[in-house]
Amino acid sequence: MRKPGPSKRAPKRKTFRWFVLAVASVLFCLVLIVGVGLFAFYIQLDRSLPSTQSLKNYHPPLVSSVYSADGELIGEFFIERRYLIPLKDVPAMMIKAFLAAEDVRFYEHGGVDFFGILRASFKNLQAGEIVQGGSTITQQVVKSLLLTPEKTLARKMKEALLAYRIDHTLSKDEILYLYLNQIYFGSGAYGVEAAARTYFNKHVQDLTLPEAALLAGLPKAPSRFSPFQHPAVARERQGYVLQRMAEVGFITPEEAQKAMAKPLQLAKPKHWTLKELDSFTEEVRRQVEARYGRDMLYKEGLTIHTTLDSKGQKIARKALDQGLRELDKRHKSYRGVHANVPREDWPGALRVLAQSNGELTQGKVVAAIVRSFDERSRACQIMFGKGEGKLPASGYEWTRVSAKRASKMFRAGDIIRVRLDKPLEDGSWMTVLEQDPGMEGALMAIAPDTGRVLVMVGGRNFEKSQFNRCTQAIRQPGSSFKPIIYAAALDKGYTEASILVDSPLVLDDHSLRGPWIPSNYDRKFWGPISLRKALVNSRNVVTVKLLDAIGVHYAIDYARKLGISAPLTPTLALALGASGLTLSELLTAYSPFAAQGERVEPYLVEKIYDRHGGLVEEHQVNRQQVISPQTAYLMTNLLEGVVLEGTGTKAKEIGRPAAGKTGTTNEMKDAWFIGFTPTVLAGVWVGYDDHNISLGKGETGGRAACPIWVYFMKEYMMNQPIDTFAIPEGIVFAKMNSYTGAISKSDEPGGTYAAFAGSLPTGRSGPDSELSEDLVTGSGSYTSSSESFFKSDLF
Structure with missing residues (x-):
């Protein structure tokens, strides 16, 4: 029998085992290398991830809102138009609409929804286009708040990792709160509250199901689905959201059909362009930014309550426009x-x-x-x-x-x-x-007892010119400056019965080629007249003489006390309003006349609150007694005379007690009227921005500016009670002769009633005798430091 020899397959099996072992070793090494590589990549990726802790202190840029005194929204300032809203204030139906459209398994997945990705891919294949996305709401929060928007594999991995972390760091409601406040809806709206206001002019709590469904469809592609730009596409997207809500059981199919059939009432697109803003709002913006900085104003969601009377502002715009158009038609x-x-x-x-x-x-x-x-x-x-x-x-x-x-x-x-x-x-x-019209104008009104700026119209068309002629235009006030000189004289001992001499005056000035000869508007001289008659009829030469009598530097100090801070040239031309002022400054100087001697600074902002409702600023009215109540009333009485019988008689048309003063500069280049009732102090300026252009022949303050003041005051005060000016203690009244100043009996014909402080004057004594004899005879001299102030007559 033959013995078995060695098997030929044994070496083959041994070789195969070695081969398998070698391959396994290689594979193991490769897996190990890949694993180590992936681990290293993960470690590196993990180190490059931003911290999620910032989400717990969510502090997005918010809108700063500006409100009028009567609660009307008059302006918004922002980098991103967003209003932070708690999740509890978002209706449940609104939340369901977003979940159906963006992430129906939001409360089930761990930040990344793999099942949702597969479902979205299948739906997209069926539709032949991208109709659903695989990103969860958590991933969208990551993309919006923590990562840059580029589309790379590394960024997608970071997004997934961060979404997982956020989902295990924050509650689902906290994530949803971030999403609903952060996401962009198009048309400048960030967050659901801004979207509700932008598209429907509603708060989010007031949205209906059809409106909520339309908004829920926007974040996918805000421009493509915009109801303003593409209404048909927006309605189609709305239908998809309603269908999804019905599919997942949030609403019934019948509710979806009913919501889809309901027409949408979209708001008018509004982005607070220059058409909506005006001089007042811009001045508020400028002041708040100067005090708190640009970031505070544009990002911190301030709530700014102002002094503006929104109804009065509309009336003021209309009055200014009407007056300027009438003026333009008279001459052009x-x-x-x-x-x-x-x-x-x-x-x-x-x-x-x-x-x-x-x-x-x-x-x-x-x-x-x-x-x-x-x-x-x-x-x-x-x-x-x-x-x-x-x-x-x-x-x-x-x-x-x-x-x-x-x-x-x-x-x-x-x-x-x-x-x-x-x-x-x-x-x-x-x-x-x-x-x-080619000319410009400005109208500003304040409450004289507090300084609250009620209206401020700084020009005819804010959209074309943002230059604020209430606060920025420095113009010669003409005769509207005269009340300051006369008030100073009253405190020097003059009275309404003091006799001044309206006669020719020649003043030498070495800066000019010839002498300065101030004249009156009518080119006539009335001889001796009372101080009251001189102011009521705005006599120029008399005012120059009066300034010389009381002293230029005394008058400047007095003007400073009343609130004038602009440079005042120390020359006799100051009597005719030769130094430039702003309308706001002139109103400040008149405020003591209307408020029994107390000066207040005009202000626009009442209160400012931060994003959390904390008080940032509250205005405190600062009243300063700068002249006596008696002097203030005497000036009011004189300025009432201007309205009743002088250059401002047009102001009588408002049908209530009023006081004021006209002002016109040389060659009719500037026209003014500053006037007040017991409760409102308002001023009007009219002129061209080019200082060299005349308004036209005869366009004095009484004709060009006073009618605008009347149009405003008549309508603004239409339903307000008629008040009289309060008379302080120590004021007496008497009838006097306007040319001699002599006190006469009440039953004597002619004469004018005047007011006096303390007691009635007796004859020509005191300050009356202090008028320079040189000035009366016209042989005096006065040196000017500026040629421009003496080149012409101002009245």
């Missing part, structure tokens, strides 16, 4: 149309006009396109975009054009500006031709 011819639109372009132009004109209301000035001109009636048929109107011949008679020229002045397609005069039965409007 029609400057022609803005442009001509070819007939084929009318549809597009009308759409633009409809948007820019806004709501058509009586008295509003709007742009229009001329449809046709009837040569027989000389009337234009015009179109506003949303309506039509008629411009009759009477509506442009101020242009003083002939009938022949009128047919050439209005061509079909011309764009003109008209004022909506009155509505007609057929829905159209009767109109009046308008044009934008």
Whole structure:
């Protein structure tokens, strides 16, 4: 029998075992290397991750809101338009809409939803486009607050790791709170509260289901789904959100259908452009930024309560615009149309006009396109975009054009500006031709007892010019400065009965080529007159003599006491308002006259609160008794005379006790009226920004500025009680002769009632005799330090 030999397969099996062992070793080494590499990569990735602790102290940029005294929102300042809102204030239906649209398993997963990623991928394959995302709400928080937005594998890994950490660091409600306040909704809105205000002009608590569904669909692609820019696409996205809510059981299919069928009432897009802001709000912004810095104003969500009367501000804008347009029409011819639109372009132009004109209301000035001109009636048929109107011949008679020229002045397609005069039965409007005035103006009103700025209109059109002519324009006040000189004289011992001499005056000045000869507006001299009559009728030469009698430096010190801080040139031209002031400064100087001798500084901000509701600032009224109540009343009495019988008689039209003073500078370059009632002190300035342009012949303060003051005060105080000026102790009244100053009996004809402090004057004594004899005879001399102040007469 044959013995078995060695097997031939044994070496093969041994070789195979060695091969397997070798491969396993290599694989083990590779796995080990990869594992070590991944571990090292993880360690490196982990070290590069930002800390999640900052999320516990969430401090996003917020909107700073500015409110009027009556609670109206008048401005917002921000880097990101966001209002922080607690999760408890977000309706449950709103939260469900976001969960359905973005992360239905939010309360179940651990920050990253792998099941959701698979579901989204399947849905996207079915639709042939990306309709769902795989990112969870937690991942979106990470992406928004902790990471940069680039799309790389490393960033996605970081996002997943951070999402996992956040989910184990914060509660689900805390994560949802961050998401709803941080996410961007388009149109400048960050967070759900800003989105609700932007798209529906509501607070988030007041949103309906259809509105909540539309907002929940925006974060996916805010620009693409914007209801302002792409309403059809936005509605489609809204339908998807409602469908998802029904699919997951948040609402019933019937509720979804009903919500989808309901039309949406979108708010008008508003981003607080210059059209919404004005001089007052800009001045508030400037002051708050100067006090607290730009970051505090634009990022810290301040709540700023101001002194503004929003109704009064609208009245002031309207009054200034009306007065300037009337002034412009008195002196300027029609400057022609803005442009001509070819007939084929009318549809597009009308759409633009409809948007820019806004709501058509009586008295509003709007742009229009001329449809046709009837040569027989000389009337234009015009179109506003949303309506039509008629411009009759009477509506442009101020242009003083002939009938022949009128047919050439209005061509079909011309764009003109008209004022909506009155509505007609057929829905159209009767109109009046308008044009934008070239001159500027300012109107400011304060409460004289506190300094609260009630209104501030710093120019005709804030959108075109943000220069605030209430606080920034330094202009010569003319005769509106005279009350300061007369108040100083009263405290020097003068009375309303003191006799001054209105006679020619020649003053030498070495800085000029010839002598300075101040004159009165009427170029006449009235001889001896009482101090009262001199101020009431704004006599120039008398005021120069009075200033010389009391002393220029004394008058400057007195002006400082009243609140004038601008440089005042120490010359006799100061009597005629030759040194430049702002309207705000002049109102401050008048405030003691209206407040029984107490001076207050005008202020705009009442209170400021921080983002948490903590008080940052509260204004404290600082009253300073700078003149006696008796002197203050005497000045009020004198300025009442200006209104009743002097240069400001137009102010009588407000139908209540008022005091004030007109002011006009050389060649009618500046017109002023500063006037007050017992409760409101208001001032108006009118002029061109170019100091060299005249307002026109005869445009004094009484004619150019006072009517604007009247338009404002008459409407603003319409429903307020009629008060009289309080009379302090020690004031007596008597009838006097306006030319001799002699006290007369009440039953004697002629004369004027005047007020006196303490006792009645007896004859010409005291300060009356201190008038320089040289000044009376006109042989005096005075040296000026500035040629410009003596070149012309101011009145």
